[in-house]
Amino acid sequence: MTDAAPRARRSDATRAAILRAARERFAADGYDRAxxxxxxxxxxxxxxxVMRYYGNKEGLFAAAAEFDLRLPELAGVPTGRLGEVLVRHFLDRWEGDETLAALLRAASTNPGAAERMRAIFADQLGAAVARFGTDPATTARRAGLVASQILGLAFTRYIVGLPPMVDAEPAELVAWVAPTLQRYLTGPVPGTP
Amino acid sequence: MTDAAPRARRSDATRAAILRAARERFAADGYDRAxxxxxxxxxxxxxxxVMRYYGNKEGLFAAAAEFDLRLPELAGVPTGRLGEVLVRHFLDRWEGDETLAALLRAASTNPGAAERMRAIFADQLGAAVARFGTDPATTARRAGLVASQILGLAFTRYIVGLPPMVDAEPAELVAWVAPTLQRYLTGPVPGTP
DNA sequence: ACTGTATGCCAACAAGCGTTGACATCGACA
DNA sequence: TGTCGATGTCAACGCTTGTTGGCATACAGT
Structure with missing residues (x-):
């Protein structure tokens, strides 16, 4: 009986409107300029x-940056197609939800946002990578490398706007990048012959 | 006879001190917080x-973000080792000069910084990639993909501070990432069997 | 020695920021 | 109907920011 019945309150619409606007602004302008x-x-x-409902600016950002990567269950994916599935999933997730863009922009200057980013990619991605059974000693590093390519893709395409990355069709990006992730995930540790 | 003799002015030391401090602050705090x-x-x-010597904040940043990747002449590198040479070069360049970190942090929120970043990676990297003679139709895309992996590496290691990427020895990173760049540079275009 | 220019500091400005508290209005419940 | 909490508006606060103009000092050329 911990929660009282969460009856719909009249202010829920306002709360949601604030959150939507916050995500848009944070994504477009970063933490300080928003x-x-x-x-x-x-x-x-x-x-x-905004102050009444979220306390202060940090609180608002924390609420706006709540995020679930919604990674698919990798154990059910054919081992050879892990890379492809991951890139496609991330591209979809990125185009459909500006929360990640907000987080990416803010992480450059706001320590809290960087911490959140670390948590998401260490915990969620790390867990997903661990679950299909590589050597536990290397999963963290493999997940980190995957994060580096995924975030680099997002950074050049959505933040910096590097022309060849912006113009590319999603399918092309998948085709180019999938083998990279595939090797980071399932390839041999380099330097061990 | 265009330039008058550029005699050393007494204020040059001050100018340099400002620039050094600016790079440090921009690298540590980003554009807005610096x-x-x-x-x-x-x-x-x-x-x-600062205003007298650099006009305004944008002018100061423009001066502080002046940057040359100092890419080695790739034509002289054995084709099979291009990836390795590039990763190592970028890691060195990054650790030794905080200008790139400043640019990276600022590019997230400042349009001018993003534009500068685009110029550097499109012009300098693009030119270097073009110079060892791949199909001209694909060089831009290949250079963009290289940029995505390089910037993702820098972003996760220096900005976000993702533990597995921070803890890794440079040599390990080189070993893991070099094959990626190698394929982006010299591999076949995917989807063309 | 005198003058003009380069270099530097100080004080202040207007604007924008996050944040606060007092007050009005609405809706549910007795 | 009267009461009380939830919801919303308004005006203002203290502070920081980029930027400016005036004034002192040091230096170089005559």
Whole structure:
């Protein structure tokens, strides 16, 4: 009986509007340039409401950056197609939800955002990689390498806007990058002949 | 006869001190959080001097983010070792000069910094890749993919601080990542059997 | 020695920021 | 109907920011 019945409150719509506006602004401008006033204006409410519902700017960001990678169960994927499945999944996840972009932009300057990013890619991705049974001694490193290529892809395509990466069709990117992830995940540890 | 003799001016030391402090601050805090006041304090001068010598904050950043990748002449490298040479070079360049870190942090929120980043990786890296003679139709894409892996490596290691990437020895990173760059540079275009 | 210019510091400005508290209004429940 | 908490608006606060102009000092050329 810990929770009281979570009856729908009238302010839920406002809360959601704030969160949506916050994600948009954080994704477009980063943590510092995304001002509470601008977010409130986008959500058509008063800045003080943001404070009432989320405490302060850090609290708002923490709520807006809540994120689940929704990684598929890798144990069910044919071992040879792990890379392909992962790239495609990340591209989809990125285009459909700007939370990751917000996190990516903010992580450059905000320690809390960087911490969140570390948690997501160490815990969620690390766990998924561990679950299909590589050598436990190397899973962390393998997951880190996968993260480096995935985040580099996102950074060049969505943040910096490097032309050849922006123009590329998703299918092309999958074809190029999948073998990289595949090797990071299932390839032999280099230097061990 | 265009330039007058560039006699050493007494203020050159101050200019240099400002630039050094600016690079440090921009690298550590990003564009927005690196304040002119803090930079001036680090350089032991008055904030107004920064304005006199660099016009405004954007001008200061533009000067501080001047950067040459100093890519080696790839034409002289054995084709099979291109990836290895490139990763090693970038790791060295990164550890020894915080300008790239400053650029990386700032590019997330500052349009000018993103533009600079695009220029560096499109022009300098693009030119180097083009010079060892791949199919000209694919060089831009190949260079973009290399940039994505290199920047992802830097982002996870120096900005986000993902533990497995921070703990790794440079040699290990080279061993893991070199084959990736090698394939992006010299591998066949995927999907063409 | 005198003058003009380069170099530097100080004080202040206007604008924008996160944040706060007081007050109005609505809706449910007795 | 009267009461009380939830919801929302308004105005203001203290602070930091980039930027500016005025004034002192040091130096170089005559």
């Amino acid at each position: 001002t509470i006033r601008a977010i409130a204006a986008d959500a058509n409410i008063d800045p003080s409401m | 304040t002119i006041r803090a930079i001036a304090a680090d350089a032991n001068i008055d904030p107004s001097m």
